[in-house]
Amino acid sequence: MKHIELLSPAGTIRNMRYAFAFGADAVYAGQPRYSLRVRNNDFMADNLAKGIAEAHQLGKKFFLAANVIPHNAKVKTFIKDIEPIIAMGPDALIMADPGLIMMTREQWPDMPIHLSVQANTVNYASVRFWKSMGVERVILSRELSLDEIAEIRQQCPDMELEVFVHGALCIAYSGRCLLSGYFNHRDPNQGTCTNSCRWKYDTKPAVENAEGDYLLADSAVISMNDLNQGLNTASCGGADRHPLADNIYFLEEEGRPGELLPVMEDENGTYIMNSKDLRAIEHVQRLVEIGIDSLKIEGRTKSHFYVARTAQTYRQAIDDALAGRPFQPELLGILDNLANRGYTDGFYQRHHTHEHQNYLSGYSKSHQQQFCGEITHYDTETGWADISVKNKFSLGDKLELILPHGNRDITVENMVDKYGQPMHEASGGGYEVKIPLPDADCRYGLLARYY
Numbered sequence: 035m036k037h038i039e040l041l042s043p044a045g046t047i048r049n050m051r052y053a054f055a056f057g058a059d060a061v062y063a064g065q066p067r068y069s070l071r072v073r074n075n076d077f078m079a080d081n082l083a084k085g086i087a088e089a090h091q092l093g094k095k096f097f098l099a100a101n102v103i104p105h106n107a108k109v110k111t112f113i114k115d116i117e118p119i120i121a122m123g124p125d126a127l128i129m130a131d132p133g134l135i136m137m138t139r140e141q142w143p144d145m146p147i148h149l150s151v152q153a154n155t156v157n158y159a160s161v162r163f164w165k166s167m168g169v170e171r172v173i174l175s176r177e178l179s180l181d182e183i184a185e186i187r188q189q190c191p192d193m194e195l196e197v198f199v200h201g202a203l204c205i206a207y208s209g210r211c212l213l214s215g216y217f218n219h220r221d222p223n224q225g226t227c228t229n230s231c232r233w234k235y236d237t238k239p240a241v242e243n244a245e246g247d248y249l250l251a252d253s254a255v256i257s258m259n260d261l262n263q264g265l266n267t268a269s270c271g272g273a274d275r276h277p278l279a280d281n282i283y284f285l286e287e288e289g290r291p292g293e294l295l296p297v298m299e300d301e302n303g304t305y306i307m308n309s310k311d312l313r314a315i316e317h318v319q320r321l322v323e324i325g326i327d328s329l330k331i332e333g334r335t336k337s338h339f340y341v342a343r344t345a346q347t348y349r350q351a352i353d354d355a356l357a358g359r360p361f362q363p364e365l366l367g368i369l370d371n372l373a374n375r376g377y378t379d380g381f382y383q384r385h386h387t388h389e390h391q392n393y394l395s396g397y398s399k400s401h402q403q404q405f406c407g408e409i410t411h412y413d414t415e416t417g418w419a420d421i422s423v424k425n426k427f428s429l430g431d432k433l434e435l436i437l438p439h440g441n442r443d444i445t446v447e448n449m450v451d452k453y454g455q456p457m458h459e460a461s462g463g464g465y466e467v468k469i470p471l472p473d474a475d476c477r478y479g480l481l482a483r484y485y
Contacts, residue, residue, distance in 0.1 A: 038322055038329060038352050041097070041196065042345050045334035046076050050085050052342040054094050055438040055478040057349030061089065062128060063334065064099030065119065068112065070152070079118065086122045098124040101150035103131050113141055120145060126170065139168050146170045151198065156182070158189035165193050172196070173330065176203060180317060180382050184324045194327040199314040200344055200369070201332020203380060238294065240282040244424035244463050245339060245405045247373035248282050250294060313377040315351050315365050322355040339405045339424075339480060340372050342436065371403040371482065402485055403434060407460075409479030412471065419476055420452075423465035427483045429458050436480040437473060443484075444472065 042053035044061035053061050063077040063085060064070075077085065082098070089096035098119060102108060112134055120127075120142055127145060129135050130152035138145060148171040149155060149164050156175045164172055171194035174183060178197075187195060239251040284294035312332070314321075321329060329352065331344045347365050354362065370377070406427045411420040427433065431446050449457045452466045460467045473479075 036325070036327075038356065039095075039196075039327060040345065040349055040352055041328050041330040042341055043201075043331055043334040043336065044077070044085065044341075045336070046338075047081050047085055047088075049334075049336075049338050049341045050088070050096075052338045052478055053345050054089070054092055056342045056345040057438070058094070058345045060095035060097060060125070060328075061085075062097040062099050062330075064101070064128070065115070067115065068102050068104075068108065069099035070101055082119055082124075083122050086124055089125075090123070095125040097126045097128055097148065099128040099150070100134065101128050101130040101152050102134075103152065104134065109133060109137075113137060117141075128173070132167075135167065135169070143168075148194075148196065149173060151175060158186045161186055161190045161193055161195075165190070170194060171327065173198075176312070177381050179384070180320055180324070183321070183326070187324050187326070195325075196328035196330055197321060197326055198312060198332055199318065199321070199329045199348060201312055202375075203310065203312050203378070238284040238286060240284050242282065245337065245371075245373045248284070250284060310376040310378040311374045312380045313366070313369055313374075314379045314382050315348060315369065316361060316363075317379060317382050318348065318351040319355040319361055322352065336373070337405075339408075342478070342480060343368065343372055346436070346438075346441075367402075371405075403482040404485060405480070406433065406483040407467075407481035409471070409476045409481070410466075412476040412479070417470050417472070418468045419471045419479070421460075421467050421469060421481065423460040423467060424463050425483065426462045427460055427481070432484045434482045434484065435471065435473065436482060437475065438478055439475065442472070 037059075039059045040057060041060045041062060042058035044050035044053060044063040050061050050063070063082070065077060065079075065082070086096045100112075100116060104112065116127075116138070125146065126148045127138060128148045128150050129138065130150035135147060135149075138147060147169050149169045151173045153164075153173075154175045154177075155161060155164070155172050156178055161172050173196040174186065176198055178186075183195075183197060240248040241251045242248055286292075286294055318329065329348060331341075331348065333340055333344070347368050351361065351365055354360070404425050406425045407421040407423050409419050410422050413419070427446060429446050429449055433444050433446060435442050435444050446469055448470055449460065450468050451457050452468065454468075457467060471479075
């Protein structure tokens with residue numbers, strides 16, 4: 035079988051390095067102004083140049099996301115702003131807007147263009163159209179089944195195809211809200227909307243932990259009306275931004291007490307509801323057999339732990355599929371430890387077999403972990419490693435040492451602080467400790483505690 039590309043997200047240079055170390059063949063990143071990730075994105079011009087150069091030194095690829103659907107103001111500045119970035123040599127531009135694609139093709143006819151998932155390509159006729167426009171690869175819409183993807187592959191054998199296998203899913207499709215269908219199975223697109231967006235919600239503050247997951251904060255309920263009034267007042271002021279707008283909150287719908295839904299606001303607006311996250315690792319073998327060229331992980335705003343763990347896990351699934359080895363259901367449990375809103379395999383397979391149901395329910399419980407530390411330095415003479423603590427761990431705890439060339443379980447037998455004083459417990463994030471480790475190749479080492 036042909037090589038299958040594993041494509042990982044890179045919201046930061048650090049995440050890019052972890053992605054490559056743990057098995058990614060390529061990464062994607064984007065300038066905040068022209069991609070769909072403004073928050074937690076440090077890829078301005080200097081870091082783009084650095085990232086592209088480092089990727090090419092490793093024999094890897096760097097794709098630049100320019101997939102915004104622009105209004106006139108951004109159209110006017112696009113060519114001028116993108117010109118110095120193209121001079122850096124990205125391997126492709128990921129684009130969605132036909133106008134920007136046309137302008138790019140006219141200015142740089144040899145620049146490879148990948149059609150973004152934002153273009154919602156759901157059939158082989160559209161793939162053929164985009165091929166006629168000079169597009170080299172199409173990232174297919176998430177709203178496709180495995181059988182539909184297989185038919186597109188058969189009808190378009192000479193077009194590169196890419197699909198998402200992991201990460202966030204949107205509650206809407208092509209801007210058409212699915213909120214009512216999500217809550218009570220009445221589809222707004224079929225004329226049966228129950229106006230779920232207008233139900234009563236309370237807002238509760240959240241805090242972010244080291245894994246990038248959001249937890250309920252110890253604070254009183256915030257009135258949604260008070261919050262909106264504060265945000266609207268700030269918006270009217272133009273330059274001033276209300277501090278509450280940068281926080282993360284949970285919404286609780288009146289009829290569903292205890293079901294907390296994360297909501298956040300950035301410069302583009304407020305995001306009220308979230309689908310479960312996509313996890314399609316059990317379908318990697320089928321996607322490889324279909325002949326998909328690239329399997330993509332979403333998450334440019336996620337942590338380096340997320341990027342490393344997903345790259346390593348999906349790399350294993352791809353390599354197993356290419357070698358004819360059976361799927362390892364233990365991989366499901368590994369991914370369960372990452373920050374997620376609950377998992378679904380999206381539209382790939384509507385009804386799971388009994389065997390898959392056992393996979394989904396049985397293996398998550400046996401591999402429960404928490405990200406607890408990052409190796410920042412390893413002394414080859416003493417065998418001791420410097421650890422930046424992310425979550426609590428203690429003497430006697432069983433940890434998984436996560437390394438690019440393979441993982442192993444260890445037990446914490448000794449621990450000292452950065453001054454060499456013995457410690458029984460690293461209480462949580464912010465501590466720096468030293469522990470002995472059995473491996474000298476720890477440049478990108480991470481630790482997770484079993485519980």
